[in-house]
Amino acid sequence: MSYTLRGRVETRLAALLPVLLGACVLAGVLDRWWPVELVALMAAVGLFLDLEVWHRLLPYQPAWTSVPLGAIELGVLMAILYGFGLQAPLLPALALFGAGWLAAVIFAQAALPLLRLGYAEDGGELGRAGGVAAVALVLAFGGSAATYVVRLPPVVHLSAGVHQGPLVIDRREVLQGEPGAVVRGGIVVAHDDVQVRDVTVVGGENGITVDDVRETVIDGVTVQGAKLDGIHVRLAGVVIRDCTVDMLGNRLGQGIDISFNMDKGMSMVEGCTVVGGQQGITTHSSATDIMDNTVSRTTGQAIAVDEMSMGMASHNAIRNALGVGLYCGDRSMCMFDHNTVIGMRPDTTSGLRNRRGLAVLADFQSEADLWRNRLVANAVAMDTTTNAILRTSSRPSW
C-alpha cells in the first residue's frame, strides 16, 4: 500500500474510532480515565509518527511492516506513559494498545479495502468518510474531555482562621485551605477521590484519617499535636506530598502510617518533613514509595517498611533519631537508595539489640537492598536479625 499523507491520517483515524469507543465504555465501567487518556496518547503518537516519520520513510508500506511499526509505536507510547508518570496499569494498557494495533491492521488490510472501492488506488484516502471519522474522533475526545471537566470534584475553600473539627469529608471534593486555615480536632476522609490541600490540622485522635477509600491526595498539609498518628491511612490508596508532621512529645504515635492497602495499588509519600513520634513514616502490608522526605527525632524507627510490605525508600534524609534509621521488617521486601542517615543514637533505656542506633536494620526474614546510601556518624551502620537479608549492591535492584 502506498499511502498519501491524507490517506495515512484518515486510515489511522478511522481505525482509532472503534478503539476510542471501546475505551470510553471501559472508562465508564472502571470509573477511570486512563483508557481514554491512553487512546488519546496513541492517537497523538501515531499521528506524529505518520506526519513526521512514516510518510517520509515509506513510499510503499508492505503489510508486514505493521509489526515493526506497531512495536516502535508501542515503545514510544510506553516511554511517554512512564516518562511522564501517567497512571495506566501495564497489562490493561498493553491490551488496549494491542486492540488498537489489531484494529488498525484489520481496517487497513481488510475492512477499508473491502468497503471502499478505490481504497488502495486512492492511497488510503476515505473521501467524505475520512472527514466524518475525523469529526467523530474529535467529538468523542471532546465529549470525554467535557465529561472529565464536568466531573471534576468541587473545590471547597477553607477560609483563614480556626475551624472546629473533626471535619468529615464524605463526598468527592477538593478541600483547599486558604493561607492561615486551621482545622482543630482532625480531618476524616470518608469518600473516594478527595484532595486535601494547604490546610493546618491541630489535635485530633489522628491528625488526618483516610480509611477504606481510593485516590486520596494530601498535599501541602501541616499536622500538629495528634494524639495517635499524624496521618493515618488504612485500606486506602493515597498520595501524600509536601506535608509537615510534628509529633514532638508523642512517644507512641507515628508521623505517617500507611497500612493494609496492598490491594489499592501504589501509594506515595513525597517531600514531607516529619519530626518526633515513635516512627516517622511507616508502612504495613503496603506498596508505598517513600521519597525525598526528612525525618528526625523519632524514638523507634525513622522510616519503617514493615509487615510484608514492598516498598522503596529513596532520597530521604534522617537525622538525630533514636533506635533505627531505615527499617525493613517482618518479611518485607525493601529497596533503600540514595538515603542519608546521620547521627543515629542507641536507645539505651530499652536495652534492645535492635535499637542500638542502627542506620539500617533488616529484621525477621525481610530482604533489603541498599544502593548509594550515605550512612554517617551512626552508632551502628547496619545489621540483620532473625534470618533477614541485607544486600549492598553496586547497581539498583529494580
Added chain:
Amino acid sequence: MQVAVVGSGLAGFTAYQTLRRELAPGEIAVFGTNSDPAAAWRVRAAAIRQREMRSESDGHCLPTSFPGLAFSSVRRRRSARPLLDSVLDRYHPTVEEFLSHVERLRERSGWDASLVPRRIERVRAVDGGFDLDGESFTHVLLAPGHPGLNVPEELCDDPRVVHSYEPHDYADTVTVVGAGLAAATEWLNALAADAEVVSVRRHEPARRPLNVPRQYFSRRGLDGYHRLAPRERVERLRTLIAPSYPPGPQWDEPLERAARDGRFRVEQSVNGSAQVICATGFRRGIRHDPLLARLVAEHDLETADGWLVLEPDSTVPALSDAERTLAVAGAPAQWAFPAADTLAGARYAAHRFLGRIGSCRTR
C-alpha cells in the same frame, strides 16, 4: 440501456464486475467477439509457459482489492502459506488459480447475459451520449485491448521469427529479443528445453516486482504524475513502462548457471540462431488501433507521442461532461494510469467510470 463497455477482454471484464456493484446485467452492454474474457490472455500465457502471475493477491477482477486471490488459494491449497506470502509481498497466484477465478466470476456475475457478440467499428459522440455502430449509450468505457503483437520491423520478414505470445517450441539455438518479463520467461523456457540462448536487448532491464514502481499504483505517485506537463509525462511514461522483470534467485540462478556453461549470453543484434523469439510485447500507440484511431481523427482528440490524452480519471476530456462519459481502460489508458494494462489498472479506470455514472445528472 445507458452503459456500454467496448471490449470483452480482461479490462472490460474487470470493469463489468465493478459496474455490477450498482447496475443489473440488463443495464450494461458489453461488446466483444469472445465470451471468454481470458481467451486472448490465456493463449499468450500458454505460449510463454507462464505458471505464475506477476501480480500479487490483488491482481484479480473483483471490484474491491480485498479479499484477494490469496484467500481463495488458502482454501484451494489448504494452507495458510498464501496469506503469509501475501503479507510479505511474495504471493503470486498461479495462472490456473487466476483463470479459475475469472471463470467463477463470469458464471456468477451475469457476464454472458450482458455480452453482445459484436465488434464495434466506430464510436461517435452524439447529443447526450455516444453512438456505437447505430446504438446509443450515455456512458461508454472503451477497453479495446492491445492493438496486436509487436515485431521489430527489421525482423518482420525473417522466417525464423516467432512472437513469444504465439504458440511455439524451442530450437537448439534460440535468440530472444526483448528484456521484459516475457523475455525473461523465454530465456528460462529455452534453457529448460536444452537450447543455447542469446539475449538481444537494447537496454539492461529494470528489476522490480511489478510493471511500474508500486507508488504509481496509488494516488501517492499518481498525483505528481498527473501534474506533469505533457512532454514530461511522455518521458516519465517511457521510463515507467520500460522492460522489467522481478528480482529474485529464481530468475538469476538459472541464467548464471547457463552463462557459466556457455549456454546463455547477451548480444547487441540477432545472430545466426535457428530460432528468433520476439518477446517485444505489443504495438503501442492509438494509430495501431482502428477504433481509437478513428475516434481521435473524427473528434480531433488530443494525443501525445501516440498516447491518447486522458483526464486523471481515465476519461476523454473533450467528450465527457456532467451528462455523458467516454472513458478508456486497459493499455490505451496509460496517460491516466501508467500500469493501465494490469488488472489493478483496469480496476482504477472502472472505479472512476462508475463514479462518473453515479454522479451523472441524467442517470
